[in-house]
């Protein structure tokens with residue numbers, strides 16, 4: 367019994383010293399290559415990516431959340447793309463509609479069906495904002511009745527503001543939607559988003575020659591990334607990594623998977639995997655790293671110290687403020703003091 371305790375303490379001491387030594391090394395001498403790697407692809411550094419829009423302050427994946435993220439100055443709007451039964455590409459995260467809509471009231475018998483089992487007209491009957499008002503301190507009457515958002519509408523939102531963010535599109539549950547990658551690209555082309563010189567010349571990137579990359583594709587599915595690569599190899603791709611995936615294959619294994627046949631140029635790990643040495647190992651292979659979902663200031667500060675390539679966040683305003691990049695507010699008219707005469 368005593369031997370076991372001694373061994374346990376020895377192991378804890380050894381592991382602790384290793385962490386302090388190795389972590390300390392990177393805190394003193396952090397890996398700086400994230401910026402260079404992003405510059406190769408025309409991606410601003412560090413990239414602030416609004417996850418489902420400004421989804422702490424407005425209902426996720428709705429027009430309000432994306433408009434807010436755009437007007438806050440986010441570099442990219444992140445959006446999950448799925449397909450309705452009749453073929454419309456929509457922005458929606460979950461597999462079914464119960465968490466973020468009133469589907470149980472409107473279609474009580476079909477409430478637990480998948481989002482792709484509904485037609486676009488049916489989804490238009492649902493309210494995607496009122497659930498948020500019941501739960502959030504940012505509730506607002508303007509969120510009542512938020513409608514399902516299409517990919518085409520998201521593109522318009524990105525184009526319409528004073529600041530034009532890029533789009534990071536995730537093929538969500540792509541195994542359920544064969545061919546969705548080609549359809550996403552078709553919509554982007556029809557809406558004049560791809561190959562648009564006005565977007566490539568946006569002033570998002572200073573001091574580098576490369577043009578701005580207005581589009582990035584994301585997926586947890588290597589097969590889906592492969593389809594994007596076959597269709598438009600020049601558009602940067604990022605392989606997302608969740609808990610299950612890191613259980614099946616270690617970090618080094620995913621680095622190899624991502625670089626095999628140029629499958630992806632970046633990795634999107636869950637925040638807890640973003641150890642300095644993981645980021646450094648990714649940089650060794652010329653991969654950028656965008657951890658998700660980074661919502662707390664302490665996380666941003668820790669990741670900034672190790673030069674994270676970017677931040678996928680529900681709170682782009684918090685990160686932009688930390689980076690001192692919030693857009694300037696319009697000047698207020700000077701106050702004229704009232705005359706006392």
Ligand code: G3P
Pocket residue numbers: 417444446459536606634658678
């Ligand atoms: O941005 C990464 C993230 O979008 C992946 O997770 O579940 O929010 O789509 P999820």
Ligand code: CA
Pocket residue numbers: 444445446536
């Ligand atoms: Ca997503």
